[in-house]
Amino acid sequence: xxxxxxxxxxxxxxxxxxxxxxxxxxxxxxxxxxxxxxxxxxxxxxxxxxxxxxxxxxxxxxxxxxxxxxxxxxxxxxxxxxxxxxxxxxxxxxxxxxxxxx
Numbered sequence: 001x002x003x004x005x006x007x008x009x010x011x012x013x014x015x016x017x018x019x020x021x022x023x024x025x026x027x028x029x030x031x032x033x034x035x036x037x038x039x040x041x042x043x044x045x046x047x048x049x050x051x052x053x054x055x056x057x058x059x060x061x062x063x064x065x066x067x068x069x070x071x072x073x074x075x076x077x078x079x080x081x082x083x084x085x086x087x088x089x090x091x092x093x094x095x096x097x098x099x100x101x102x
Contacts, residue, residue: 016089018045022053024097025069026060042072043083045093060095071098 018039022030030053037048043064050057060070064083073079074087076094087093 018087018089018091018093020045020049020093020095022095026056026095026097029055029059031055039087039089039091041083042080042085042087045087046083066095069098071096 014036016039017036020035020037022033022035027033032053035049035052037045037052039045040048046061046064046066050061058067060067062068066072066081071079072081073094073096074091076092080087
């Protein structure tokens, strides 16, 4: 589900968009497996995601950041939590439950 850098299209095939895949707690709270939202900074993407899936507010999202219970990775590789971080068009943002223990 990687993006095509030549077109900026991701798995959803929507130019200028980001596909968000939800796992664990985020999926339970959202009641959905995925959503497609406009690209932008992490804060902009998460605000659009909260508008699309309001169940994420409070439990998985803390304003314009992931909550302490969630981790977000660009294309499943790079963990990101800085609200100003750019999320390129065509990226797949993976949102998972944070795990503790050993």
